[in-house]
Amino acid sequence: MSSALDTAQTVPLTRKALGLREGAAPVPDVRIVHLGLGAFHRAHQAWFTAQVDDKAEWGIAAFTGRNPKAALELSPQDGLFTLIERSETGDSATVITSIVEAIDGADLARLIEVLAAPQTAIVTTTITEAGYRLTAGGLPNLADPAVVADAAWLKAAFAANARDDSLAGPAAAGRAGLAGDAGDAGLAGLAGLPCHAGLAGGVGPTTTLGRLLLGLEARRRADAGPIAIVPCDNMPHNGVFVATGVTALARAASVELADWIDANVSFVSTSVDRITPQTTPDDLAAAAALTGWQDNAPVVTEPFKDWVLSGRFPAGRPAWEKAGARFVDDIEPFERRKLWLLNGAHSLLAYAGLLRGYETVAAAMSDELCRGWVDEFWDAAVRHLPASGLALEQYRAALVERFDNARIEHKLSQISAEGVTKLRVRIAPIVLAERADGRDAAAGIRALGSWVALVLSGRKLVDGESVALAAALGRPREQAIDELVALVDPRLAADSVVMAGIRAVLEETAGA
């Protein structure tokens, strides 16, 4: 590691070049499929896997979510990338080797192939909370046209396929072409045959869960055995949540597939933690200076990392515990601690901090007012967490240090995205629990009120609920406020103390 390298001397990062410099290492076979190849997956699951995979058994085939950018950047580097660990005092860098393929998420043929392979044991996902396109109860969101279109496409494709008597097995499925109502291109190559041309033209499911079901159907037909699905997004009971959505969507498409999923797919719940901002152009230069590699897709993250998992891995898993992951029976206390204390405070800082003119978490934390609100929010949240077993005092102290790390430029605008979904699980539970105990829930209301103020101000906030937000904004102001809060949780909108508190925040921040 060095900080003095001239970037003009850098060498493009590839497995061949890495092997020449550090000695060739075996490239592991694909045994993990990842959906949502973003910064966090690389800083977290790819890092954990790289730490423990000393026998090179666990390669990751990582698919992008909405666009191919990450695959286009990583493919010329054979999936390799530099992970920069950035503490308050300095940087260290490692080349992570666990991703062996970076693939455009629209490449359904390759997805089908890897999911139908018996050696594939795990699917991990990081597609953001909104990316699952599920309702708060975990059911497919039928108000979302992409979900409806995928459900119809899968149903038609699977039915056309089932009608074809020649489908004795996967090979026949490929030859049959599987056209039917699903589109002329059909499902050619469903179980991993070379004949994938029909899927290249953009025909097929477009949502992540729709694509996953296509792959699982291929696995069922190939009789490739059980598999674990491991969501790694910040959602409560993420395993159960995704299981509910996947199973419901499957049942709408094919009873055989839904029954197979019930019998063969294990949904693992996780609590994931590692603050990982978006990569900036400066990070590319930092990576080159640290390593001498020319890397077009480095990731910067904090030194801290945590992974708590609960569930079965019927086809095996890497020994992630060797790198610090914990496997527990009851994940709820851990996920609540993380979602409420870390993510809840992040959302509070995002909305209140943006209103006060800050751009990053560390900058907002340097404001005594924001810091005080965070402390107050944590006091409220810990009242509703188990008093023992969670080391809450230490956890809070560590959070302050992590949030204060100004070398991690975590943008409040990034955290502010998807406010409806995030406030629902990070803030609403604390407000409701405090109100049930007769308290005023002021810190949680500060977060809600700040979000409402930003939405009313017309500030552009990314949100999958944009249609509902726009509808609310079309109402007279007082009704709009009620509707916005009801989108997060109707119980909040029904509480006059909560609504009065939100209106007080709005008055206080008017003109901000």
Ligand SMILES: NC(=O)c1ccc[n+]([C@@H]2O[C@H](COP(=O)([O-])OP(=O)(O)OC[C@H]3O[C@@H](n4cnc5c(N)ncnc54)[C@H](O)[C@@H]3O)[C@@H](O)[C@H]2O)c1
């Ligand atoms: N970044 C962090 O600090 C962090 C920490 C813990 C957990 N997470 C979880 O990981 C998720 C991703 O974070 P990231 O930093 O990798 O973000 P990112 O923007 O770098 O990557 C997100 C990935 O999800 C895909 N995606 C986004 N919206 C989608 C949609 N609607 N449908 C399908 N795919 C979609 C993107 O295309 C991309 O592949 C977060 O939303 C969070 O739930 C992130």
Ligand SMILES: O=P(O)(O)OC[C@@H](O)[C@@H](O)[C@H](O)[C@H](O)CO
């Ligand atoms: O990633 P999101 O958009 O769900 O939330 C933004 C941050 O709160 C989150 O990414 C945290 O940094 C992360 O959860 C820390 O582990």
